[in-house]
Amino acid sequence: MELNLNYEKLNNNHKNELVNDKVYDLIIIGFGPAGINAFLYAKRKGLNVGIITKKIGGQVINTSVVDNYLGTKNINGEALIDQFTEHISEFDTPILENATVTYIKSINNHHEIHLTNGTFYKTRSVIIATGSKPRQLNIPGERDLLGKGVAYCAICDAPLFKGKDVVVAGGGNSAVEAVLDMVKVAKSVTLVHRSELRADKILVDQLYQNSEINIHLKTKILEVVGKDFMTGLKTKSANGESIIPSDGLFIEIGHIPNSDFIKDYLDVNNHGEILVDEKNRTNIKGIFACGDVTQIPYKQIIIAAADGAKAALCVNEYLNKDYIK
Amino acid sequence: MKMFNSEIENQLKEVFSKMVNDVTIALFTKEGECLTCEETRGYMQEVEALNDKIHLKEYDINKNQDLAKAYNVEMVPSIVILNDKEEYLGIKFNGIPAGHEINSFVPAILEVSGNQSAVPENLQSRIDNISKPTNIKVFITLSCPHCPGAVQKAHKLALSNKFIDAEMIEAQTFNDISNKFNVSSVPKIVINDQYELIGDQPIEAFLTEIEKN
Numbered sequence: 101m102e103l104n105l106n107y108e109k110l111n112n113n114h115k116n117e118l119v120n121d122k123v124y125d126l127i128i129i130g131f132g133p134a135g136i137n138a139f140l141y142a143k144r145k146g147l148n149v150g151i152i153t154k155k156i157g158g159q160v161i162n163t164s165v166v167d168n169y170l171g172t173k174n175i176n177g178e179a180l181i182d183q184f185t186e187h188i189s190e191f192d193t194p195i196l197e198n199a200t201v202t203y204i205k206s207i208n209n210h211h212e213i214h215l216t217n218g219t220f221y222k223t224r225s226v227i228i229a230t231g232s233k234p235r236q237l238n239i240p241g242e243r244d245l246l247g248k249g250v251a252y253c254a255i256c257d258a259p260l261f262k263g264k265d266v267v268v269a270g271g272g273n274s275a276v277e278a279v280l281d282m283v284k285v286a287k288s289v290t291l292v293h294r295s296e297l298r299a300d301k302i303l304v305d306q307l308y309q310n311s312e313i314n315i316h317l318k319t320k321i322l323e324v325v326g327k328d329f330m331t332g333l334k335t336k337s338a339n340g341e342s343i344i345p346s347d348g349l350f351i352e353i354g355h356i357p358n359s360d361f362i363k364d365y366l367d368v369n370n371h372g373e374i375l376v377d378e379k380n381r382t383n384i385k386g387i388f389a390c391g392d393v394t395q396i397p398y399k400q401i402i403i404a405a406a407d408g409a410k411a412a413l414c415v416n417e418y419l420n421k422d423y424i425k
Numbered sequence: 426m427k428m429f430n431s432e433i434e435n436q437l438k439e440v441f442s443k444m445v446n447d448v449t450i451a452l453f454t455k456e457g458e459c460l461t462c463e464e465t466r467g468y469m470q471e472v473e474a475l476n477d478k479i480h481l482k483e484y485d486i487n488k489n490q491d492l493a494k495a496y497n498v499e500m501v502p503s504i505v506i507l508n509d510k511e512e513y514l515g516i517k518f519n520g521i522p523a524g525h526e527i528n529s530f531v532p533a534i535l536e537v538s539g540n541q542s543a544v545p546e547n548l549q550s551r552i553d554n555i556s557k558p559t560n561i562k563v564f565i566t567l568s569c570p571h572c573p574g575a576v577q578k579a580h581k582l583a584l585s586n587k588f589i590d591a592e593m594i595e596a597q598t599f600n601d602i603s604n605k606f607n608v609s610s611v612p613k614i615v616i617n618d619q620y621e622l623i624g625d626q627p628i629e630a631f632l633t634e635i636e637k638n
């Protein structure tokens with residue numbers, strides 16, 4: 101039987117706490133690939149850094165296999181995050197986990213980072229690296245049947261659909277990966293997507309090689325049907341409306357930025373992505389953003405991580421050149 | 426087959442070196458039909474060997490009915506974590522805590538040993554106010570990376586208030602009870618068999634449901 105021991109986390113239970121009574125050089129909000137790499141670069145510059153995050157590792161934790169991070173082939177998402185946190189373990193890492201930032205207030209030359217529990221922390225600069233969360237279909241039945249057939253984490257819930265019929269909604273890499281994960285356990289797997297597949301060719305090839313997978317493209321899901329538990333989906337295609345009987349629906353239709361807490365303060369585009377310039381600057385002085393939460397295209401681990409590095413270097417430059425004490 | 430390779434064994438030894446007091450793992454199995462009892466027993470024996478402060482005691486759910494009742498053990502395999510006085514603090518794992526769930530099992534041993542993490546001040550008073558017996562079930566799968574977080578929070582609540590009893594339930598092994606509670610997404614948290622939460626929710630969300638009681 102497999103063991104997924106998270107040694108870095110377990111061994112770090114005496115980690116440093118964040119303190120309220122000092123002003124940090126930099127506070128990083130969100131500790132996924134973007135935030136972790138920003139931390140590495142900021143520490144190497146000698147900055148005094150604090151971290152506030154809901155979870156360590158971000159979305160990567162939900163990924164069964166990552167095969168496109170340069171230098172690390174075919175690795176499980178959590179193992180990749182372990183490698184990241186192992187890399188920074190030499191540094192003093194003041195981190196507040198299970199914490200949610202609700203707003204930022206800028207006062208004179210520093211910023212206050214406020215949390216749901218009413219406390220706040222002070223810093224000269226901020227990097228927002230809060231990433232994104234699964235997009236919902238926003239159709240009738242989706243919310244009511246959440247946890248009653250409707251699911252968003254294929255690797256978590258796949259074992260519960262052993263011998264059952266499931267549908268995966270979406271046409272990108274995550275959707276195709278979910279289909280390939282589910283087909284190992286479910287009785288039948290159907291992919292439903294409103295347009296054409298946009299996943300990597302290497303994944304799409306695997307999809308078409310498996311004759312057990314049903315594929316419905318140019319098909320819209322209108323409703324999740326069921327009372328106490330989902331029983332099927334109402335769909336619409338060129339052939340008209342029909343019902344696909346199904347015990348489960350995995351929704352993998354992309355992501356929306358975690359910017360709700362800040363979108364009234366910072367400039368965002370109509371997708372809610374924080375707008376940054378080439379130096380990761382937002383419209384507010386001293387507040388930077390990077391990774392999936394920004395307008396930078398292609399949401400990928402290596403892109404988010406690289407963007408985090410760039411943001412930290414920009415913060416360092418800002419603190420040295422532009423910051424007025 | 427051994428669960429631990431030498432790397433994991435050394436890592437776990439290091440983590441368990443932070444134990445404060447002794448801890449007893451009370452493992453309930455039964456003779457005859459039990460899918461994962463053997464494997465769980467082997468696993469627990471390996472855990473016991475990692476540190477002198479860890480003691481394994483084996484029981485049979487049918488032959489040790491009184492004890493099973495005292496610890497609320499209703500299925501096998503079931504693992505109850507007892508403190509140095511062999512007191513039950515409301516911490517239980519139904520099913521093998523392998524896969525990702527080792528990440529809630531190890532902290533449970535550390536916490537019961539006395540190496541406790543603090544509960545945020547503003548929550549402590551809400552936890553102290555709970556004065557009715559409260560059961561928390563956390564359904565998990567072994568492939569779920571978020572599940573240990575939910576199990577840990579349930580156990581933390583149990584450790585912080587003697588009225589709270591918190592148990593992990595491995596949903597695949599205990600198919601019947603998972604079906605009874607319609608488990609199709611994990612972690613699924615069920616409070617007093619009545620109030621439900623889905624996902625690795627913050628302690629505040631647990632408390633809001635418990636306070637409905």
Ligand SMILES: Cc1cc2nc3c(=O)[nH]c(=O)nc-3n(C[C@H](O)[C@H](O)[C@H](O)COP(=O)(O)OP(=O)(O)OC[C@H]3O[C@@H](n4cnc5c(N)ncnc54)[C@H](O)[C@@H]3O)c2cc1C
Nearest residue numbers: 130132133134154155158159201231232391392399400401
């Ligand atoms: C199922 C799945 C499979 C994927 N597969 C791949 C793949 O194979 N290869 C690849 O390159 N990419 C993959 N991706 C995309 C990749 O995971 C993301 O692009 C990347 O994780 C983005 O990193 P990030 O640091 O910007 O944000 P995230 O990883 O989203 O991290 C953001 C962090 O911020 C925290 N946070 C959010 N809001 C707040 C708040 N208000 N206060 C405090 N903390 C907060 C979150 O808890 C989280 O830890 C996949 C994504 C998914 C969901």
